[in-house]
Amino acid sequence: MSQITTVPGTPMPPMVQVPLSPGMRPSGPPMPQQAFTPQDIIRMLKKRIWLIVIVAILVFVGSGVGTYFWAKYYPTYRATALVEVKSPNPPAPMEKQGQLPNKDIMEQHINTQARMIKAMGILNKALEDPVVRGTSWYQSFGNDVPKALLDMDERLAATPIRDTWFINVGFAWRHDGESAQIVNAILDQYLRRVSDASQGRSRTDLALYQRRAQELLSEISLKKAALARDRASYNIPVIERRQADVGAKVASLNELLEERLTGQEQAQSLYDMYHRPGAQTSMADTPEMRQAVDFDPLVRTYTAQLADARLNLETAREYRPKHGLTLQLERQIQTIERQLNARKSELLAENFRQMSERTQVELDGITREVISLQNRMVEAKHELDDLEAHMAKYRADERDIQNLEEQLATVNDHIMRLRIQQEDPELVRVSISRAERPLERSSPSFKVNLPAGLMLGLMLGVGFAFLLEFLSSTVKTPADVVRQLHLPLLGQVPSQEDDEASPEDMNKLLIESPHSILAESFRQLRTNFLFAGPPEQQRTVLVTSCSPEEGKTCIAVNLATSLALAGQKVLLIDANFRRPSAAEAFGLSDGQQGLSDILVGRASASNLIRPTQHDNLDVLPAGPLPPNPAELLGNDHLKGLLQELKGRYQTIILDGPPLLVVSDALVLATAVDTAILTIRAGHTARGAILRAREQLRRVNARLSGIVLNDVRITRGGYFRQMYRTYYEYHAPEGLLEKDGEEQPEAEEVKSE
Template identity: 25%
Template structure:
């Protein structure tokens, strides 16, 4: 046999991530039905309570009377009657408007109005007998309005303009009166609300009219002041045209005069410059060349001087220079020359004075033109302000007149704008009381109780962390389910009292034709086929926590394996809480701890089971002080090698995985590891933690055994049953209880 530290080459470690990832799960509907079947007592109790409560409600329901009234509500047609165009002349209300009216009818203000009108606070049929109640008291008012609101039910009738008003009361006449008074209060409120709204609008309009009146008067006064300032008569739109025409004509006349003065100044300046800069002898010719002058006195004097000079020249030849006639001519010439000079001086002075006068005329004319222009500009600004104030005055006056007309027609319009409320069906006194049928009450309460029961069943299922199905344990551990060990209800006995301790505690020895035995045969087949090449020799049975049935599985599996032509050894490796020797009724003084400590050999410690000749049991022996060190020792390795040579299969019952590390140590010696999970007891998180611990340690976990399963549960319905064929039942729980009793009986004999 090869060393146990080296795993066999043909050993197959199950793939935890991919091997069983495609497990077929039940549909959501079938799972829900399984939950309901499993929690059927919750549904039954809920249904019984619902029926009882329905019977109580049907027996104690009060006698009430129901009265109903119907009204039709339409839009006002007042605008149409005044000739004002509207978008909707038919008077129909939209659905939103109708729902608004429903809320108005159900409002506390209308309820208070009905309560005050009918004095419901002191009505014994409504509030019951008692002392006088004041409706103005907030507590009394709240109580009356609350009870009245609960009594009324107001709703619009679909696809119509009608509203149904229903009330429930203790008296028939009171029910009818409540509906009719509410309809009357609603009609009165419709008129009063429109009138009050119109009054508020009228008051606001009156305040606006007073303000507009003051604005019109102020605008008119400002307009009249401007008229006086600019000289405008009247208030018409063309009142300012004469002033504008007069100012425009004055500006045009002054502009023409300014141009003429400028031309005159240019001519005078030209004459003066010609006279001032010319040679005196050429002054007259320059004036004629420039066109600045005409024939003047200077020309005449120059002609006279020329003639005198000619006469002197002629006379000097014939008369001589001293001739008196010549002297007279010379004196005349001198006088003419003096007059010429005088005339030249006069002409220059006269041209200069004409220039000064033309300049002064030009300056005065241009000054007058500028003054007239500035006056025109000021007049233009005044006219613009006048136009604006005139427009403001006209606008204020038109708005004032329009608001005044609205105010005068507001009182008439108030009545025309009220809603048209037509009482289609007034409420009449009910003939008899209205009571809910008992069948309806029972059906309603039964349905509600069943719904609550279903919710409670699923809540309890979600809070239950125990593993209860094969698919659930395979999904959590990602390991295959090797077998399902049933929990049968009754123990079959032959009545002779000759059954041994082993037959009492080991279920597969009590009967071979039970569901319990078949489950272990299935487990045996699954383990023999779990490894490739040869069946597993060392089989380790463990669990996550104590009390999950690993000892029951290991003892019954060993007995089933020994029923074949093989030799099987069952080792009780739980050195802390041994229990195997109690199941077989053996003495546990000598066992595994004795062999490992060297106190006995394997042949001396092994005990044969008479009921199963091929089965030997190695009990745990005395509890050692250090079990973990003993199981991980070299002696344990050698012992298992020796057992492997002598036996076909070695079944090891180990401690729980999460309690101590013994199971992890023993897992390295095993060819196949079986995790036992107790149905309904093992927690999901605990099982997942144990599985992760074994996988991370490299242990060859073969699969999971779901133990103590109620095969009559909904999720296992028909799992073992076949039509016309079944096994007898043996209570495995009684086997375990008998085993514990034998343990107590044999406790005194243990070393």
């Protein structure tokens, strides 16, 4: 453990501790490891900042050196040319501009031309150019045409320029003049291909339209001949006149038929009126029937006689109401009335019969007339349909001839335009800006390679840092204990090498350097231990570790000293028969009698317990090494001894052997109230700690928590900020000094 500059002063304020529960018994498999937090990443980057910087510098320098030699021995010059792709729809002859295509169609056309520039046929033709064959690029392949063709395709780039009608064509080679020559040779072949394709397309279109014109002329001639024959055979003028006459006849018949149909409906209605049940009774009171009855001579005679008889009866009643003449007149009136009613009934019946017969005759007559008109209408319509069919065919033939003549005119117009376009320079829908000798090399570029090398170096450095962090399986920080092991943390002790105020003998730390951060860490360990569980469950404590060289004896000695300085009566027992060292920490010889003699019954504890320079702290050495340490510690003598010593001491601390090396530690763990596991930061693996926890669980031993020892105060380390805060707080004027000399480490910490 290294030195840290210190200045004596007031005690350090309490350090932030991980919350503790009152003791624990580990049980079950460990919980899954949690992901890195942003704080862990920042800590890791700070911790390995020099690795990241060195890797970044090495890659940066390497990229600079590589770029220099690359530029010196194998530079690349890119010659570029521009190809303007015009609209695929050429303007019509005597027009300045053709129809602009859709944007998507134009983009497809430009991309098609870019692919055509790199077509194997064009590249093959370019390789046949004597200028290309004379270049060092072609000669480097030793006349291996397929290999040269593949290399040309790889080096050649034809890229459409966004939002323009241009294609950027470039070729990269280490000789600037040859790059331009090769690009121009390729574009010459491309332009020849486009020109030939345009001329060939124009000639093909012209031949196609001329053939179509001949077909239309032949078809028009045939149509006109057939039309002349039809006109002669059908006598079209006569048909036209007859069509007009028949049309007028159909209209007249239709009007007359409508009138007759209306009359038929009326006759049918009248017929139905006279032939329905009870029609005679209901028709008796009609004006026609009353008129027929009233104008009958006999009815008129009976009516006059009835009127005279009634007048005579009225006169006779005035003078002789019951005279025989009166009675005779009454009988006469009755007789006349019967005769009158009988005559009226006869007349009504006769008139009804006559009217009924007349409606029948009228209905039959008008029905026959309607049928006749309908037949004539059908005949006229048939004749009209035949005439119209002949005329429709004739008119259709005329329209067909007219359409064919219009098509012929359109085809002739296209033929004229194509003949004009064959002489038009705009027929080739591309134009080329030839490549010139490049003024500077295209690659390598220091402006690109150096920043890229720096970025790559930083990424590699960070990647190596993360890789080292992930590959490391050791516990380094208090956060690792809680997050990865899920165990209570009783305390953390900084590395002795980082605290210059610490003494050479760590066992005398609390006496010789009471104001150092190391001493303060042991006082915090004491406080956390006292609150880790009920006092009756922490009377006997085993301090152990996973493996040797983790500082468990130092932890046991300083914890015992801290408890003694706090006023407790403490006994420190050296229970490590393999490598006893606790007694030597207080200047006692380990060759004397000790714990082993007590357990075999050769001595009593009161005779072998040795006092120390601390009034409240006694030590029991380990004694001679027995041949069977595990069996000796496993008998009931040890438990009885501890029970006896509890009456004299408040706390008994046993410095035991490592858990994973010998079985003695597990035997001791079953005899004490609780155990403390010491872990050396950056040294003890997580797997070893978990195995130690599992072994304690199997023997049903209680584990109070973990002590993280030898925590380094490095950049990104856990105690970095705490170290600076602690000594700045203790320094009277913020200066970290010792013996009148300013310490460089303190300056560095303060400057951060």
